[in-house]
Amino acid sequence: SEIALEELPGVGPATAEKLKEAGFNTIEAVAVASPSELATTAEIGESTAAKIINAARQAADIGGFETGDLVLERRKLVGKLTTGCTEFDEMMGGGIETQAITELYGEFGSGKTQVAHQLAVNVQMDREHGGLGGSVIIIDTENTFRPERITQMVNGLSEKYGMELNPEEFLQNIHVARAYNSNHQILLVDSAVDLANELKEMGKPVRLLIVDSLMAHFRAEYVGRGTLADRQQKLNKHMHGLLRFGDLFNACVVVTNQVMAKPDAFFGDPTRPIGGHIVGHTATFRLYLRKSKGEKRIIRLVDSPSLPEGEAVVAVTTAGLTD
Ligand code: ADP
Ligand code: MG
Incomplete structure (x- = not known):
């Protein structure tokens, strides 16, 4: 073990x-x-x-x-990570929970990667500032991690709280790995467990694991195949590996997901997240991101075990995610 x-x-x-x-x-x-x-x-x-x-x-x-x-006993340890946005936090009952998978889904450019970057910054703050005082592991499948963006967001927080935060230090606590295919992506969760054990011993516990994006490789690799059973079995294993990580380290697990058109939708929103029931059932919180006017984004809580459905409006600015 x-x-x-x-x-x-x-x-x-x-x-x-x-x-x-x-x-x-x-x-x-x-x-x-x-x-x-x-x-x-x-x-x-x-x-x-x-x-x-x-x-x-x-x-x-x-x-x-x-x-x-x-x-x-385990539930008592659940921590909440601020999103930096009042409405968004309130909708989530205080913030993004540890020991759970939170899925961000939405169209290209809806802000999933932006939210993930912001959480990677916020989680490093102390509890007084809505953080969990922890470090971050990112499994990057689309090569969209941008250290420059982290720097902008840290500077944004410096401004917000009137503190002098050092972006360099924040970057040192973010551990990024590129996943080259779905098998590699699954293996990286095991590596993440090893790394998190090491970081814990160093007094830098991992409090956030990000997979951005969860489905890109799975989707690309299984295109046009007769059966999806193989894919779903691997995906199931992956999702449970992620859940286990969250429980083991009392960490938030945040995954991003793409959407596809619902061919049978006559009413309501014609898009839905991909990954089928496996993702739907293992993600504890499902959040649907949509573009609105300018920098505004609408985030809808679609599924949660204990919270009512709701919507929050946030803004994606150079300083980061704000009200
Ligand atoms: P996706 O949902 O595809 O992951 P992103 O999170 O990458 O989408 O969102 C991209 C959008 O974020 C851009 O279209 C832009 O509106 C906004 N954005 C990205 N970087 C910045 C920045 N430095 N300043 C302001 N807005 C930004
Ligand atoms: Mg993205």
Whole structure:
């Protein structure tokens, strides 16, 4: 397993040492232990042992069930990342949530990449300024990451808050990888887990993972094929890898997506995001971006487990995303 024992909630360096000495070297070994066995070995309480085992099972994808109190415990850690826009934040119930996938979909030029860049800046701010004090990993499939744009946005925040923020430092906390095809894109999520573990140890936890764009390679590679089953299976694996990343590191996962024309739409908006049910069901929040007058963009919350549908108007300016 790529996850260290120390990553498990309730396992400090001392406990991890004891576990390793007793032969529990991996997450998998812990996942299949019994609470009493673990409690004796690591000299911890049995309920703590049970919690550690539960966390290990989850991390190792073993079991699949967890009790409601554990889910609640994890939910309490959910952080909210500001978008920098009042209406947008309010629509999201405070901001973009960690431990969830937020999908930004819309036509070319609707502002998906702009929002992603802005979040990569905002997440590095402290909590007082709506950030999560974390670093960023970007999987860039369309070669649209622009460091110059980050610099403009950092300068925008300097202006907004009357602070002297250093764009260079912000760029140092953004880790970008180009994905050359869909297989590479999936593999990069594993690399992202390794990198996030390293950064965590360095005191620079990753709080935002961006995939821009999620579907471009999948769409291009599977054009005109008789069956989409193969694509959907790979996509499913990818989406669950992303979800797991969000849970493991208490990070926001933001993906962008393209739209296609709905051939059967007589009423309403004639476009829909691509990726079918797999993307639709794994994305926790779905946001539909549309161009409006000039620099204005309309962002619609289409699907959410706990929030009402709604719309927010934002502006894409040189200084970044603003009200
Ligand atoms: P997509 O949804 O295709 O990812 P983008 O996020 O790339 O779209 O949005 C591109 C749009 O963002 C441009 O058409 C422009 O309106 C705006 N934009 C990009 N860079 C700047 C900038 N430096 N200053 C102001 N607006 C910008
Ligand atoms: Mg884009």
